[in-house]
Amino acid sequence: MALDPETFDALITTIRRFVSERLRPLEAQVETDDRIPDDVVQEMREMGLFGLSIAEEYGGLGLTMAEEARVAIELGRTTPAFRSNFGTNVGIGSQGLVMAGTAEQKAQWLPRIASGDIVTSFALTEPDVGSDSGSVKTRAVRGKDENGADVYRLSGTKRYITNADRADLFTVMARTSDDPGGRGVSAFLVPRDLPGVSVGEPEKKMGQKGAKVADVNFDDAPVPIANRLGEEGEGFKIAMRVLDRGRLHIAAVCVGVAERLIADCVAYAGERKQFGKPIAEHQLIQAMIADSKTETLAARALVLETAAAKDAGTNVVMESAAAKYYASEMVGRVADRAVQIFGGAGYIADYGIERLYRDVRLFRIYEGTSQIQQIIIARETMKRGG
Structure with a gap:
């Protein structure tokens, strides 16, 4: 509501x-x-x-x-x-x-x-499993804990898990059967303090400093039966539903970053002078600002329209993928133009443009790469008959 x-x-x-x-x-x-x-x-x-x-x-x-x-x-x-x-x-x-x-x-x-008393993480990606998320190798096998209670014994490694260093609870996708692809995957709520759960050192990253990612390891961790989400074999479907919403959220963040970059470019271009006038008065600078603004407006409209459709109960699998694909690619172009408009200053850390340039690169990778979004868009378009 x-x-x-x-x-x-x-x-x-x-x-x-x-x-x-x-x-x-x-x-x-x-x-x-x-x-x-x-x-x-x-x-x-x-x-x-x-x-x-x-x-x-x-x-x-x-x-x-x-x-x-x-x-x-x-x-x-x-x-x-x-x-x-x-x-x-x-x-x-x-x-x-x-x-x-x-x-x-x-x-x-x-x-x-x-x-915020509990921080959560989503553990899907593995060392050998990225875009092919239905091929997870982490396994959850029925067994007993030290008190004889029924549990799932969870073993495997998850990689590049956002907020893993602070997380108290992981939503983990693990294989519970040998059924091929996503049909054998189930979802589990796994507290960090379970025996056999450990978190590696945060990775060094290109951008988005302050947001940590790390490996999460499960060594025969006893997960209570009551911690399974949904039925066995429903994990992949749950993950895809989660990612549909997450992609739309990330697309909206991309719009916000693009709007920030445009505002910074307009302010700088109005102050920076070359050839006797502010660079904002040079048409080639104006063209870069115009392209950035147009693409940002288009992304914003797509995001808000898709969000409204989702609230109305419409199937937005394709539209969420399209929003994430377009907005993440768009903000990369806007960031690149911003570096160009700022010139040498755009390459220097003091102005913050190079930092945002690095930060936005991740948007085209996580929660489904641009190439995965293209596959989803094409598949859903053909399914709907164009």
Whole structure:
């Protein structure tokens, strides 16, 4: 259920002020320290950002997809690592539980996820499994724990797991049968403190400093039967539903980053002078700004239209893939033009443009590469008959 317009407008205003006055001044510090300050994380908790997509009955804000997309656009106007800090709680880390969890599972976990007391992660990718997500090798085999209770014994390694270094709860996709492809995959809620669960050192990355990714290892970890999400063999379907929503959220963030870059370019071009006048008056600079603005407007319209369709109950598998594909490719082009408009300054760290240039590169890879989105778009188009 959507918030009333006045309440939602107040939320947007609060987030916009938080981004501009609190987060943007910290961007260089986060890049250097590779971490989000603890007091900022606490402020995010108090604002309800960890529970944007979780129902009010569990302590969240219960935003619709259209409302969540607008919030994501606002959050995109700063370093993406800030949003990523709570992004797994809002999206891929919690939505499997929201979509497929039992009443007991939801009551146990969702209130603490919404408050930010628990950080969640989504564990699908493996060392040998990326885009071919139906081929997971991590296994969950029925067995007994030390007290003789029925459990799944979970063994395997997950790779590049966002927020793994801080996560208290993992949604893990593991193979429970030898059925081919996704049909043999099931989903599990795996607490970090289970015996046999360990997290590796965070990886060094190209961009999005402050948002950590790491391996998660499972060595015969005893997962209670009650922690399975859905029935055996439903894990792949759950994962795809989660990613449909996550892709739309990421597309909205891409729009926000592009809008930030355009604003920075316009401000710089109005001040920087060459050949006796501001570079904003040179037509080739104007052309780059015009292209960036047009593409950003198109992406914004696609995201918001798709979000509204999802809220209406429409199947948006194709449209979510298209939004993520177009918006992530678009923001890469906008970032590249921004470096060009800033010239030498765009290549220097002080201006922050090169940082955003590095940050946005990941959008074309995670939650499904651009090439995977193309496959989904083509498949769904043919399925619908064009």
